[in-house]
Amino acid sequence: MTGDAMVEDGGRPAIASPVVVTGSGALRGTDDGRVAVWRGVRYAQPPVGDRRWRAPVPAVAPDGVVDATRFGHAAPQPVNTVIPLGDGVTADEDCLFLNVWRPSRAAARPRPVMVWVHGGAYTFGAASQSVYDGTALAEAGDAVIVTVNYRLGALGFLDLGAERDGEADTNVALRDVLLALSWVRDNIAGFGGDPEHVTVFGESAGGGLVTALLATPSAAGLFQRAIVQSSPATSMYGRRRAAAVTARFAEAAGVAASDLAALRALSPEAVVAAASAVYEEVPREHPGTLAFAPVVDGDLLPEHPIAVLSSGRGHPVPLVIGTNRDEATMFRFMKSALLPIDAASIERMFQAMREESPHVVAPDRERVLSAYRGLRRGVVGLGIARDIAFRMPTVWLAAGHGAVAPTWLYRFDHSTPLLRLAGIGAAHAAEVPYAWGTVAEAPRAIYRLGGRRSAERVSRRMVERWAAFANGGAPGEDWPPYRAPERQTLVIDSEDRVVADLDGPLRAGWGDSVLSFS
Template sequence: MTEATCHVHTPYGDVIGHRDGTVVAWKGIPYAASTGGEHRFKAPRPVEPWSEPKDCVKFGPVAPQGLDNPVPMDPDTPMSEDCLSVNVWAPEPDGTPRPVMVWIHGGAYSLGSSAQTVYDGRHLAELGDLVIVTVNYRIGAFGFLDLSSFSTEQTEFDANVGLRDMIAALRWVQESIGAFGGDASNVTLFGESSGGASVTTLMTSPATEGLFHRAIVQSAPATSVYGQDRAAQVAARFLEIVDVTPDRIDELKTIDMHRLVAASDTLCYDVPARVPGTLGLAPVVDGEIVPRYPVAAFQKGFAHRIPLIIGTNHDEASIFRLMKSPLMPVTSDTVSEMFRAIANDHSDLPAFRVAEIMSAYPDRSKTAGALAMSRDAGFKMPSLWIADAHSRHSPVWMYRFDHATPMLRAARIGAGHATEIPYVFGNFGTLNRDPTFWLGGRKAAMAVSARVMKRWVAFARHGVPATLDGAKHWPKYAEPTRATLVIDGQDTVVDDPDGDLRVAWGDRVLGFS
C-alpha cells in the first residue's frame, strides 16, 4: 500500500481504493455479473472473481436510462448493462468493525445512479467513523418491467429484477464488507423516493431477513407497488412501444440497448399521464420477492422487526410542478382524475369516503390544495400508515423536513422532494449552476445538515437517533401522540402534525393496493 492507496482483499478479488479526505474510497466494485443479452430481465448472477487487483478509482457504468432527464450525470461515466456495482467510503481498515450504511438512490425507479455527486459518501463516513456503501441497480424497464406473464419454455423472465439486484448487493455487503472495516452485523439500509420505497418493500421481503438491521426511509412512495394483472398490462404496452409481438418475445434479448431505453422512457411517462398518481415501472407483488403489498404487510405485522426512521418533506410535490413532470399529479384536474380512478378501481370503496378525503382540502381547486393532496396521497399518508403499524412492535422515529433556503422559498419549491438529500450527505452545490444559496442561507443550512447527519449516524451506530448537545430530543413515534421531529432552522417536536388530515384519510391503504 502507498500513502494514497489502500489494497483490500475481498472474496472475489483484490480492490485498490484511493485516499479521499481522511477516508478511502473504492468506486465501481462489481457485485454481480453483466445483465446484457441472454441475461436481460433475469435475476442477477454472481460476479466472476478476478485475479489481478482492480483499481477502483472511477465509478462503474450508469444503468441504462435516457439522458434527457433532470438528474445530473457525469458525461464521462459510460452507460452499460454491465452496471451492477457498489461504491465504498471508509476509514482505512484497522481491525475495528464499524457500522455500515447502504444507500439506495431514488429516481421513480427509472432514473439516477450511485455516481451522482450528491450521494458521495465521504462526509458521512468521516463524520460518523463508519462505512458508506452506495448501490447501482437496474432501473426502468431493465429493472422494473415484469415480463413474466410472457415467459415461454424457451424464454423465461424474472419479476422485480431491480429489487433482486439490491438484495444481491446486500448479500455482497454480508460477504465482503468486513474487508473494508465494516460490521456486517450492523447494517443500516437507507434510501430516498423510490429508493426509500425500495427499503420499505425490502423490509417486507423474506429474502432480506438478516441482511440489514435498521432502516431509514426518506420520502417513500411506498404504495406504488402493483399487482400482476396490472404488471401484465404494462408489459403488453411496452411490447407495443418496442414493436415486438409476444410470439417474438425472445428478440428482447438481442434488441439494441438504446432502443429499449427509448421504449422504457416512453412507458415511464405514458402511464402516469394516462392514470395520474401511478408509476409506469415499479415493484410488483410476485409472491416471492414481494409476497404482499408492502404497506398492507406492515399493517399485518409481516415487516422485519427492526428500528426505523421514516419521514417526508413539507412540500414534496412542488418540484414536480416546477418540472411539469407527469410523475405526480399537481393540478386540480389531474388530482381529481387520480381520485376518480381510485374510486373506479375499488368498487368496495364508498363514494362518501373519497368525498370525505377531498373535503379535507378546502382549497383543492387551487394549486396549493392540489399539491397538498398529491403530496399526502403519494408520500405523507403511506409513511404514516407504515409508522403507525411498525411502531406497534418496533422502535420508530418520524420526521418532517421543513427547512428551505430563501431562494427555494422564493421559487415556491420550499422543502420540496429530494431537497433534504444534500443535508443527509453534507453535499451542497452538486447541481450545475446550483441556485440553492443565491439568496443566502448557507450558514443556517450547514447547521441543519450537521444535526441531520449526526442523528442519522447515531441511529446507524446505536439504533437510536441520540439526543445531540443543545439539540431537541427526538422521542419515539407511537400512537396516539405520534411525536414527530420537525426539522428546520430550529428543530421542534410536534405531536401528530396535520392530524386532521390523517383522520380524514383513515388507516386504509386507499386505492393503491
C-alpha cells in the same frame, strides 16, 4: 484482508492505495487521508444477453488486482441534464457496480455499515452522483458507506416472469439490491465494516425499494435497520397492471410481448426509447400510477408492502421514515405527469382507486378537502398530490411498523429563502444533500438570497441523526419514537422541533384505511 501502497499521481502528494481482497477480487482503491474509497466494484456479472431480465448472478473474482478507483457504468436511462451521473460516468447495460467509503483513521471495532439505494422514479439516477459522496457521512458516523447501482426502467422492472418457464424473472432490480446486500454481508468485513450492523437507506424510488425490502421474506437478516426518505410506498402494483405495461412496452418497441428472444435482441438504446414512451404515457392515462415499479408477484414480493407494513408484519427492524413538506412542487415546476395535481386528474385517480378496491372505504371527498381548509385553491391540488403519493402512505406505514419495532417519523421543512420565494420550498429530494452532508455542492443559485450557513447547520444535525441511528442508537435524544396517542414527529428546519400528532388534520381527512392501486 487489507494492504496499503503509496503511489505518486502527476506530481501531487502521494496517496495510499489500499487493497482489499473480496469475492469480487483484490480491489485497489484510494485513500486521501480522510476517507478510503473503492469505486466501481462489480458485485454481479454483466446482466446482458441471455441474462437480461434474469436474476443477477454473483460476480466472479478475476486474477490479479482490480483497479477500483473509477465509478462503474450507470444503468441505461433517458438523458436528463438535471441528474448528472457523475464525472466521466457513462451508461451501459453492464451496470451492476457498488462503491465503498470508510474513514481513514483506525477503528477499535468493526464499523456500522450504511447501504444507499438511489432514487430517480425507478428510471433515472446512479450511485455515482456527486450528491452521494460518502466522505462526510463516513467521517461523521465513523461508518462504512456503500452506494449501489441497480437496473432501471424496463430493464429493471418490466414483468416478463409470468408463464416464461424460468426463462425470465420478476423484480430483477429488487433482486439486484438483494444481491448487493448479500455482497455486503459476505465482504464488508474486509473494509472494516460490521456485516451484522447494516442500515439500508434510500430516497424516492430508493425509498420505495427499501420499503419493498422490509416486506420481502428473503431480505431477512441482510440489514438490521432502515431509513426511508420520501417513499412512494403505494406505487407498486400487481401482475395485471404489470402485464399491461409489458404489452405497451412491446408495442412501443415493435416486438411481440411473447417473443423473449426478440426482446433480448433489442439494443439498450431501443429499450430505453420504448420505456421512455411508456413512462410518459402511463401516468397521463392513469393518474397516480407509474409505469415501472416493483411488482407484487406473489413470489419474491408476495404481498403489497404497504399492506404488510401498515399491519405490522414487516421485518421488525428499527426504522426512520419521513417526507418533505412540499413534495409536489417540483413535479409542477417540471410539468411532470408523475403526480396528479389538477382537479380532473385527482378525481380520475380516486375513481380508479374506488373501482379497484371496492372493499376499502374511500374517504369522503368533502372530508378530505376539510384537511386543506384555508389554503389557496391552487395549492390544494399540490397538497392532495403530496399526501396521497407520499405523506399518508408514510403515516400509515409508520403507525403499523411502530407496533413491531422502534419507528421515528419526520417531516423535512427546511429550504433556502430563494426556494421559498419561488414557491418550491422543501421539494421532493430536497433533503438528500442535507442527509449526505453535501449541501456545499449544491448550485450557487439556490443561495442567491442567502441561507448557506443555515443549510450547513441543518445538514450537520441531519448527518448526526442518521449516523447515530446507524450506530445503533436513537436518531437524537430529543426525538421520541412515533406511537399513539402522542404520535411525536420531528420537524427538521432551521431549528428542529418535535410536534405531537403533526398529521392529525390529515389523518382526520384521509382516515386510517390504506389507499392504493392493485
